[in-house]
Amino acid sequence: MVTDRTGIENRPATDGSVFVIADRAGDIELPGLRIRPRKGPPPTEADRLFMGGLRLASPGRLLLENMRPSRARSGVSRTLSNPEREAYLDKLQARDQDALNSVRDEARALAPVLGLEAEFKQLDRMIGGLLGSRPDAALTAPAALAGAAGRPYDVDRLEIFEALRAELASTPPSIRPAAALSAAGSDNLAFFESYFSNFIEGTEFEVEEAADIVFNNVIPAERPADAHDVLGTFRIVSSRQEMITTPKSAEDFVALLRRRHRVVMDQRPDKRPGRFKTVLNRVGARHFVMPDLVEGTLARGFELYRSLDGAFERAVFMMYLVAEVHPFDDGNGRIARLMMNAELVTADEQRILIPIVYRNNYLSALRALSNDRHATPLIRTLAFAQRYARSIPWNSFAQARHVMEGSNAFVKPDQADEDGVVLRIPGPELLQDAVDHHPV
Numbered sequence: 001m002v003t004d005r006t007g008i009e010n011r012p013a014t015d016g017s018v019f020v021i022a023d024r025a026g027d028i029e030l031p032g033l034r035i036r037p038r039k040g041p042p043p044t045e046a047d048r049l050f051m052g053g054l055r056l057a058s059p060g061r062l063l064l065e066n067m068r069p070s071r072a073r074s075g076v077s078r079t080l081s082n083p084e085r086e087a088y089l090d091k092l093q094a095r096d097q098d099a100l101n102s103v104r105d106e107a108r109a110l111a112p113v114l115g116l117e118a119e120f121k122q123l124d125r126m127i128g129g130l131l132g133s134r135p136d137a138a139l140t141a142p143a144a145l146a147g148a149a150g151r152p153y154d155v156d157r158l159e160i161f162e163a164l165r166a167e168l169a170s171t172p173p174s175i176r177p178a179a180a181l182s183a184a185g186s187d188n189l190a191f192f193e194s195y196f197s198n199f200i201e202g203t204e205f206e207v208e209e210a211a212d213i214v215f216n217n218v219i220p221a222e223r224p225a226d227a228h229d230v231l232g233t234f235r236i237v238s239s240r241q242e243m244i245t246t247p248k249s250a251e252d253f254v255a256l257l258r259r260r261h262r263v264v265m266d267q268r269p270d271k272r273p274g275r276f277k278t279v280l281n282r283v284g285a286r287h288f289v290m291p292d293l294v295e296g297t298l299a300r301g302f303e304l305y306r307s308l309d310g311a312f313e314r315a316v317f318m319m320y321l322v323a324e325v326h327p328f329d330d331g332n333g334r335i336a337r338l339m340m341n342a343e344l345v346t347a348d349e350q351r352i353l354i355p356i357v358y359r360n361n362y363l364s365a366l367r368a369l370s371n372d373r374h375a376t377p378l379i380r381t382l383a384f385a386q387r388y389a390r391s392i393p394w395n396s397f398a399q400a401r402h403v404m405e406g407s408n409a410f411v412k413p414d415q416a417d418e419d420g421v422v423l424r425i426p427g428p429e430l431l432q433d434a435v436d437h438h439p440v
């Protein structure tokens with residue numbers, strides 16, 4: 001039966017050790033693996049069946065058996081260290097608010113069967129410390145201490161944020177200065193930023209409709225809330241003063257997120273503008289950060305954000321941090337991209353726009369980081385989007401639209417995938433064609 005450290009980690013240890021309970025004695029050496037058996041109680045009904053006649057120790061049993069002390073005589077230790085136990089329990093709590101009580105109940109029932117009553121007392125004290133009901137519990141893991149102090153965070157997400165920060169810090173800096181724009185050019189850029197950011201989230205208008213909403217305040221009677229989403233986003237991204245405001249502390253960060261969300265979602269009271277979620281949000285089978293871990297995770301993520309130097313690097317990190325935590329009921333993507341571009345505007349660098357045709361590229365890059373911890377696709381995707389935005393002649397609305405049409409920006413993502421259409425950096429011929437068709 002697979003148990004001890006292996007049962008918790010679900011993989012061989014760093015030295016190839018796989019810890020099991022078995023009748024035989026003596027290690028079994030295999031290429032890249034070392035099966036390390038020990039004697040122990042036989043499987044109970046709670047232990048799970050696995051392939052080839054193996055069993056997997058149940059969650060309650062795993063925790064009890066990992067409370068047993070062990071030393072690393074040769075290779076890694078058989079059971080988890082105290083900080084590792086606390087970190088594992090904290091991860092359980094991050095995934096399901098009732099998980100700790102559930103696993104404690106199972107362990108309580110199994111302890112006398114397995115002869116691990118003393119280990120249950122230790123486990124009970126540790127879980128009580130994490131839940132705040134046992135102030136006498138001496139916690140040591142950073143995540144456990146944060147939880148006991150009333151600011152728990154999502155440990156798994158923080159590991160992903162750390163991977164992104166490391167990749168950004170090791171990537172050669174890329175500075176793409178913003179082009180000098182007229183007042184009209186700044187408004188045109190802000191319009192398309194708002195237009196594309198809302199389109200990504202399913203708020204779809206024709207360009208003419210959206211332009212009427214933003215520039216003429218024409219609110220379609222049949223879609224007033226959608227129109228105000230676009231208008232609310234534009235109000236922020238078109239304000240120079242707003243877009244050169246970036247957070248200086250974790251508290252400032254939270255306040256800025258709430259205020260901007262309140263503006264963007266002003267006409268959607270059902271989405272609770274400016275208030276963090278109270279119900280877990282999901283996309284398909286994947287869920288975001290638990291509601292009670294939002295503020296703690298944002299605060300820990302902010303510490304990593306603050307350690308980055310370049311505006312592009314901070315922008316990428318900020319966007320992903322907000323998108324991955326998903327702190328609000330709705331509007332998270334828009335707020336994430338808005339916060340990203342504020343970092344760039346503050347440094348007089350080019351904003352990043354995600355055209356319609358580029359939506360799937362952008363979402364795939366986000367998934368590569370969230371699911372597989374591959375940060376490079378996201379960094380490259382956003383760098384290309386920034387280069388693309390810098391190539392557009394924003395000072396003329398008609399020319400900008402002509403160039404974007406000619407470089408496939410408005411092609412629907414599914415149609416683009418079917419036809420093999422991709423976003424292209426416009427060349428000199430397309431730029432000249434825009435001038436010829438739309439002279440200023």
